[in-house]
Amino acid sequence: MIELESLSAHFGNAAALRDANLQIRRGDRLGIVGESGSGKTMLALCLMGMAPDSAHLTGRLSIDGRDMATATERDWRQMRSRRVAMVFQEPMAALNPLRRVGDTVMEPMLLHENLSRAEARARALSLFEEVGILNPEQRLRQFPHEMSGGQRQRVLIALALACNPALLIADEPTTALDANVALRITDLLQRLARERDMALVFISHDLAAVARATQEIVVMYGGDMVERGPTAEVLATPQHPYTKGLLGARPDPAEAGRDANGKRRRLPTIPGSVPPLHGLPQGCRFAGRCPVELAHCADQRPVFTPTEPGRGAACHLLSETGHD
Template identity: 50%
Template sequence: MALLEVENLRVELATSRGPAAAVRGLDFSLERGETLGIVGESGCGKSMTALALMGLLPDGARLSGRIAFQGRDLIGLPEAELCKLRGNRISMIFQEPMTSLNPLQRIGEQIAEPMLLHEGLTRAAAHARVLALLDRVGLPDPRQRIDAYPHQLSGGQRQRVMIAMALACNPDILVADEPTTALDVTIQGQILDLIDELVAERGMALILISHDLGVIAESVRRVLVMYAGIAAEHGPVHDVFATMAHPYARGLFAAMPRLGRPHGLLPTIPGIVPDLHELGDGCPFAPRCPLADQQCREQMPPALPISPGHKAACWHAGEAAL
């Protein structure tokens, strides 16, 4: 039994124009100690997938399919039961720590809270563990910083606090949603190295969400490429990067800046991301795809096998790979 199994996940958001499907029929699984990256343009459904796993969807959102954690389906679970798992067995590092941390509460109190709620530690025991966590995530002078407020820390330090909070109860799954947003390159590298060390050290499973293909290439073993709420391509990171069987994945890779590339404009994917209210029955990438034909515009392609463990939702996957 996989640690996490996601089957036919669908998330519909309530909007003034009616329901909008932000995630459509997503499937993936995660074993203990495994690392999965989710990539795609802004608005493709990456963060909405993470929020669905955590049970933190916006008001009015409708969730269907199956999210099984250790065989137990989380969809439809009472909020009180979800609270026992959230921050305990499944934890999340959010995109922007300055808006995720409570500005009125000292960082030590925020990190200790899940220990007090989920594990029933005394305040003295929680305080000692918080100091150890702050030291482990590399926050300078943890004995002095433990009583600091979020605004008294730098962006990189706040992100380290968020990581310490996510690790407070030794979770089985760590979801990192753009954990290096707005950080400079040096601090970004330190944070990613830290997450990698902690995942290996504690045997956690990791879901890393990013728009940076370079980060994904260096940080995970499997990658899921999302577009307009669907899994366009999914497989071992080396196979996906080498093959790029879906035209959308190929477009993303072509747009990456590279050392040694001649000066000039980077290649772009023509057109724009489709409006979620106007998705038809066909492939959502068809209006932007150079290989699209009538079948693509009328029929959603299934996830077709490319190699063992590697699939792409494209009627012309073989041509794209070539």
Template identity: 50%
Template sequence: MPLLEARDLRVDLHTHRGTAAAVQGMSFTLEPGDTLGLIGESGCGKSMTALALMGLAPDNATVSGSLKLEGRELIGLRDRDWRAIRGFRLAMIFQEPMTALNPVHRVGAQIAEPLMLHQNLSHGAAREKAIALLERVGIPDPARRIDSFPHQFSGGQRQRIMIAMALACEPDVLIADEPTTALDVTVQKQILALICELVDERGMVLILISHDLGLIAQNVQRMMVMYGGAVVESGPAAQVFGQPAHPYTRGLLAARPSLAQRLVAHRSERLPTIKGSVPDLFSLPLGCPFAGRCAYTEDACFTDEPPVVPMGSAHWFRCRRADVVLDTPELIAGSA
């Protein structure tokens, strides 16, 4: 039985402008120890997917489809039942620790809270474990700093505290939403190494969300490329990076500078870009969400749902012009 399984997961947002699909048809199956990466531009549905997986979708959202944790259906659970799971079996490292941490509570109390709630530890036992967790994530002098407030830590240290909170109850599933945003490269590497080490130790499922393609390539086994709330390409990370099929995936990879370009490029040189910008959810085409920005767009792309095109073992992409796309691998999105 899979540890975490999603089937046609969908999130619809109800606003004064009507209803829009923020996540459409998300499906995956994850076993203990599996790692999955989600990539895409801002507004493509990555963070909304994470919130739906945690039962934290906005009040104006309707979540449908199926989401199972070891066979137990989570869609439709009451808030009380979600609270029993969240932080215990499902945990999340949020994108911005300064807003995720409560500024008026000491960090030790925030780490100890899930331990007392889910593991019935006494205040003293929870405090001792919180100190051990702070030490594990690299906070210096944890016995003294456990009584500090979030603003008394650096950005990297606050992110480490978020990791400690997420791992406090040794969850089965860890969702990391841009866990290295705004951190310098050295701290990024340390935090990612720590997350991956703990995932390996405990056999957790890791869902890593990031704009950083290099970070995804180095830290996950499988990946999904999202655009307009839909998965447009999915497969083993090595295959997707080695043989990108969807025009959007190609555009993202082409926009990433190589090491040689970083060393010799002049300021006047420009990287390839994907023309246009991500439309809002109410302006997406009825057919392929990437229609219009894609160099291969034809009229039917705006109206016909793109079929799934297999590329090999577990690697696929969605495109109604797959024959043309695959015949011109050098062409990237927006370059025509």
């Protein structure tokens, strides 16, 4: 349904996204994990045709067999809402504060599908029910400020579903929410994808949420896809040093406490910080911070090396051992 082949996004000489390869089929639930500057949001914007004008895109991006990498805004308008839709991080910022949420949710239906107001209202009502909004009749008439953060996020999900998209992209959908609300939103997205046989791309830095919502995972660092595979397997036995570092840096209550001298145990960390876009190494993006660096890591780009069917990582350590 959606296929990326060597999709890159450059700002001048700096690559925000390098050679992304991805296939998304109906019903796939894919997690994209990475920290600030990893390129995960850039990837999402490319999928929505919303990459900034200053970004130079190369490679192939096809949706339903149509090449969209060079598509115009007019072409994209055909795609958005109906084929691909997005749920953003900040529900307050993404909703018009002066409009009733019902009108906001009905807008794409009126715009794209020429539904009558009554038809659109009926669909909005059933969407509100589907995403678990209580008293949907009353809620349709409310303004965003009258709702809690979790309710607003549900409205945004209903808005994204308004024209029955085949792919739903959720960019950090739970970051601004309280823990148990975040859990419920994560479960809702997962359930909607299953029930509607819709593809879900779940972008998050929250590994626990991604583990709950997705089957496959892609780990990104510095614009590169560094590791991918079934979510449970990648999180259990990471192969790329960055994925290992990221998982290790998560606070683990079991490892906490004080040692024999009364000193508190420190968390494992990844040394240094993500360099700015133009300062990333040309070879492996993780070179310079990697605990097991080889001589050629900084200059030579590691190729993506499959380790099992559907699983692999882009790391010289894997390709070296593969050849020996």
